[in-house]
Amino acid sequence: MYFPSRIRAFAAGAALLAASAIAQAQQLPNVVILATGGTIAGAGASAANSATYAAAKVPVDKLIAGLPEISKVANVKGEQTFQIASESFTNDNLLVLARRVSALAKQSDVDGIVVTHGTDTLEETAYFLNLVVRTDKPIVVVGSMRPGTALSADGALNLFDAVNVAASKDAKGKGVLVTMNDEIQSGRDVAKAINIKTEAFKSQWGPLGMIVEGKNYWFRAPVKRHTTQSEFNIDEITALPQVDIAYGYGNVPASTVETIGKGAKAIIHAGTGNGSVADRVVPALQKLRADGVQVIRSSRVNTGGFVLRNAEQPDDKYDWVVAHDLNPQKARILAMVALSKPLSTADLQRVFWEY
Incomplete structure (x- = not known):
């Protein structure tokens, strides 16, 4: 039997825990994930299918729900911008995505943005955003080489790293970034160099840094013009030639x-x-x-x-x-x-x- 004093103590403890959780959430950065499809949202027929699968099947809310660890890094919201394989990306898709990224970057309650993307044209989208979005807030483009249903799937860790970088103050002002295979790459420099391994993305100038257990380690910074230093602005571009x-x-x-x-x-x-x-x-x-x-x-x-x-x-x-x-x-x-x-x-x- 519970006595009134114990009930009051229990209620007070629950209220204290709830208040603590709210306070913790208020202290975390706010990150928005814009999902566009790709392998990171793909599914195979069995766990053995790492290269044979259907891309762009898993919605963003399920991607987020399947990675509860990110709630300790940031307050995360998801938007399903597209649900396509990236080889089908068009110029119109680029414009729509960039305008949404730009609009979010202008919001005071958004600290960083993650774009999930198929790897086939990921480097092109990352470079486009690097050229036309005027912000110093972290923008991170991320994908995976294996669907989430595969053995040793890489998407979950890649996404965790992307949210971690997007939420980090030390990523501010470094242009659009790509997080794949524990590496932080410049969206300008990186390219898909192989189509079957998780270490598929390379830069001839090397990565900007590494992510190890949620901590960023930086080794170089981009020197080419980007984002806030760019003479181009997505708000002024109505069509691409x-x-x-x-x-x-x-x-x-x-x-x-x-x-x-x-x-x-x-x-x-x-x-x-x-x-x-x-x-x-x-x-x-x-x-x-x-x-x-x-x-x-x-x-x-x-x-x-x-x-x-x-x-x-x-x-x-x-x-x-x-x-x-x-x-x-x-x-x-x-x-x-x-x-x-x-x-x-x-x-x-x-x-x-x-x-």
Whole structure:
């Protein structure tokens, strides 16, 4: 039998615990997770399926519910922005996502933002956000190489790390970040280098830091212009121009460039080595430039591409641009953003040096 004094003590204790929980929640940072689909929201037929699965199946509320540990790191809310595999991402998807990230970043009650994303085009979205969202609040893009149903699934830890980084004051002002495989990568530098391992994302310049048991360890900071230092703003971009990629390879015909360049405002030539262009393709690119299409030389080298101006081609003579160290897909992102404004070739080249 409970006596009145014991009942009062029990009620007081419960109230104290509830008040303590509320106080703790009020002290934690507020992080919003924008879910877009991908493998991190995927499901396989069995636990043995790590590479064969259906992407974009698990809604964001279930992702959050399956990771109760994040409640100790931040007050987390989720929004289902899209539910698609990232190879199907469009320019319109990029614009919608960036506008939502920008709007959240302006809210005083949001301290950080996480975007869950399929890995196939994750690097492109991360770089796009890095260019157009004007905030110093942490924005972290995260995915996984295995669905949550697989043995040794990597999504849960990747997401925990992403929330941890987004909630951290030491991540402020470092641009858009990517957390995969315990590493903190720059959204500008990182690229998917392999499609079957959990350590799939690499940067030729190395990670910015590591996450170990919820603690961030930083080793370098990005020096290229981004976010608050960017001259581009998602609030001013209504549409993205058509920019296409032409791939260089042995025996490549000029018709490849001619076909891809139709209707484009710029064409990224993913050349071999130092952005080399086959002799039979040069006239086709010259014609495109004469017709007003910007020609940007990039390299198809997986990690370590670096294109020097006037090295393989007389870029000054042809009025071409070089992509610096950006891979073709990121060069396309930067060209679209840059050419949303009226820029000369010289200004476009400046943008590629600075961003």
